[in-house]
Amino acid sequence: MSSSIEGRRIVLGVTGGIAAYKAIEVCRRLVDAGAHVIPVMTDDATRFVGEVTFSALASEPVQKSLWSEADPIPHTHLGKTADLILVAPATARFLGCYAAGISDGLLTATVLATRAPVIVCPAMHTEMWEHAAVQENLATLARRGVIVVPPAEGRLAGGDAGLGRLADPAEIVAAAVAVLEGRGYQVPSGRLRDFDGRRVLVSAGGTREPIDPVRFISNRSSGKQGHALARAAADRGADVILVTTTNRPAPPGAKVVRVDTAASMEEAMLEHAANADVVIMAAAVADFRPKVPAEAKLSKADGLPDILLEPTPDILRELGRRRPVGQVLVGFAAETGDAVERAAAKLTAKGVDLMVANDVSAAGVGFDHDTNAVTILGADGGRRQVELSSKRQVADAVLDSVAGLLD
Numbered sequence: 001m002s003s004s005i006e007g008r009r010i011v012l013g014v015t016g017g018i019a020a021y022k023a024i025e026v027c028r029r030l031v032d033a034g035a036h037v038i039p040v041m042t043d044d045a046t047r048f049v050g051e052v053t054f055s056a057l058a059s060e061p062v063q064k065s066l067w068s069e070a071d072p073i074p075h076t077h078l079g080k081t082a083d084l085i086l087v088a089p090a091t092a093r094f095l096g097c098y099a100a101g102i103s104d105g106l107l108t109a110t111v112l113a114t115r116a117p118v119i120v121c122p123a124m125h126t127e128m129w130e131h132a133a134v135q136e137n138l139a140t141l142a143r144r145g146v147i148v149v150p151p152a153e154g155r156l157a158g159g160d161a162g163l164g165r166l167a168d169p170a171e172i173v174a175a176a177v178a179v180l181e182g183r184g185y186q187v188p189s190g191r192l193r194d195f196d197g198r199r200v201l202v203s204a205g206g207t208r209e210p211i212d213p214v215r216f217i218s219n220r221s222s223g224k225q226g227h228a229l230a231r232a233a234a235d236r237g238a239d240v241i242l243v244t245t246t247n248r249p250a251p252p253g254a255k256v257v258r259v260d261t262a263a264s265m266e267e268a269m270l271e272h273a274a275n276a277d278v279v280i281m282a283a284a285v286a287d288f289r290p291k292v293p294a295e296a297k298l299s300k301a302d303g304l305p306d307i308l309l310e311p312t313p314d315i316l317r318e319l320g321r322r323r324p325v326g327q328v329l330v331g332f333a334a335e336t337g338d339a340v341e342r343a344a345a346k347l348t349a350k351g352v353d354l355m356v357a358n359d360v361s362a363a364g365v366g367f368d369h370d371t372n373a374v375t376i377l378g379a380d381g382g383r384r385q386v387e388l389s390s391k392r393q394v395a396d397a398v399l400d401s402v403a404g405l406l407d
Contacts, residue, residue, distance in 0.1 A: 005180050006034035011078050012058070013087035013107045015094045016044020018157045019123040019166035023088050024049065027057050029173045038063065038078065040107045042094070066106050075106055079114030086176050087111070088149075089123035089166050092134050098146075099137035117179050121149045121172050126162035130249045139252035147185050148252075149175050150235055153392055162370070163392055194403050196237035201276040202230045203269060203315075205245030207262045209289030211307060214297045220367035221284035223248055225332075225391045229280055230254055232395035241276070243268045245283065262286055262312035273319055273327075278402055280330040281316045282356075284367075288312060320351030328405045330354045330398065336361040340375050340383075353379050353405055356398060364388055376401050 010030055014023045030037050039054040039062045051062040068074045079085075087094065087107070094108065098120070103109035111118055120141065128134060129151060142148055149172055154165040166172075175185040204226020208216040223246035230242040234251035242250050243257045243265060250256045257272070259265045262285045273279050288309040298305050316331045323329055329352045333343035336359065343357030357375040360366030365373045365388065372394045376384040378401070386397045 005030075005177055007036060008034075008083040008180050009036045009038065009081055010176065011082045011085040011110060012037050012039045012054075013085060013090075013094075013111070014039060014041045014045040014049065014054070015087065015089055015091045015107065016042050016047060017089040017091045017123050017166075018048060019089040020045050020048040022166050022169055024053055024057065025169040026086070026088050026172050027054060029169060030176065031057060031059060033173070033177070035059075035176075038082075040064070040078065040110060042105055042107055044091075064106060066109060075103070075109035075113045078106075078110045079112075079116070082110075082114055082116040084116055084176060084180055085111055085114055085118045086121070086172070087119065088121035088172050090120040092122075092124050092128050092131075092137075095120065095122065095134060095137045095141065099140040117145075117147060119147045119149060119172075119175055119179060119185070121167055122151050122164075123166035124151075124164050125156055125158075125160065126164045129164040132249045135249045135252050142252055147175065147179060149185065153390060162390065194236055195233055195278075195399070198233075198238045198277045198406070199241070199275060200230075200233040200238040200278045200280065201241045201243070201269065201272050202226055202233065202280045203243045203265060203283035204230065204248075206284040207245055207265055207286045207312070208260050209262065209286045209312065210293040211290050211305075212294035212296065212298045217286050217289060219284050219286060221334075222246070222368040223283075224368070224370065225372060225394065226280075226282035228391040228395040229282055229398060232392060232399055233278075236399060238278075241272050243272070243283070262289065262315070266313045266315045266318070269315055269319060270322065273322070274324065276327060277406065278328045278330070279319055279323070280332075280398070280402075281319065282330075282332045284332075284334055285315055286312055314350075316352065317350045323351075328353050328402050330356065330402060332356045332358060334358045334360045334366060340377070343375070344377055347377050347379060354398070354401055374398075 037058040038060045039058045055061040097108045149167045152165045153163045205223035206219040206221030208218045227248045231251040234240045240254040257268045291308045291310040331352045335342045339359035340357045343355045347355035355377045364371045373388040
């Protein structure tokens, strides 16, 4: 480990999550690198890890209370003397208090009373991580200059697996070193910010084509894959615009455009595609729509309705026709049966750079699952198969292919 942080004062905040045990390794690595580590634990953190452990490993005993007899204003002293404040793990509660400016204890008071750089390392269950309130709090903190080391994907408490696992201690320490050296934090290999400065437009969800004011034609798309693509692009540094039919949480800082029908999605996509470096059409657009939707709710008493269908606009083909030079265009083909062959035909017909073939008839694949398996087809004839994995892993595989074309 570099000795560049020798003697630097780091306040290590530990909050009450199961990942608190990993903060022990973070503490040890920082001390081994020569840093002067002051541990600050919340009361809830001590439910997971004992104070004695951190007091033994760190440079000073654990501090927990605003009402210390040795120091009447401990938060001010800690905030002023720190070279860096590192919070690992950072729970949803801590992030909410920090974003709202609520000092409910020594740690929140300290981060509010400092002008030193602050790094937060969120860790929580996937559902909590993806909640709109948590993402908005993170976006607020990021706008204020707080550095966020995003969670990893893996096994979580209770046996679940997903996004929300605390980043590896080595990555957290590397981020602290980078910030103290003035280099700034960048996601390491495997999660590189290789889309910095790129504008990425993503569509997500299934469209709804009205039959009458109550009923509509749609499909089983949940929007999970499109939202995973938007989040992955944002994590890799992109400026993201997400055109979606769902109410799922969006990545911090992303611009979200809510749409409903194929027509409204087409309008939004064509509007924003002109200035995008990358366009990813992951939405499942209905192929047909009622030509004349009924103005009032149809009733069984009126007999079987005569519904005349017409094709919806081919948004991907129009994006391909209009795209500017240098733009990378990606399509998704949700198919059954000969999915790869059908996707290959669409790749040629619609003029895209990449077509992602998705056999939604396979177990655990496609609509409304948390997992997916795809084949990424390139206009140059290349093929990359992604076996059954999380939708975030599929998203990163697609972006890896896009990054190669951008380069």
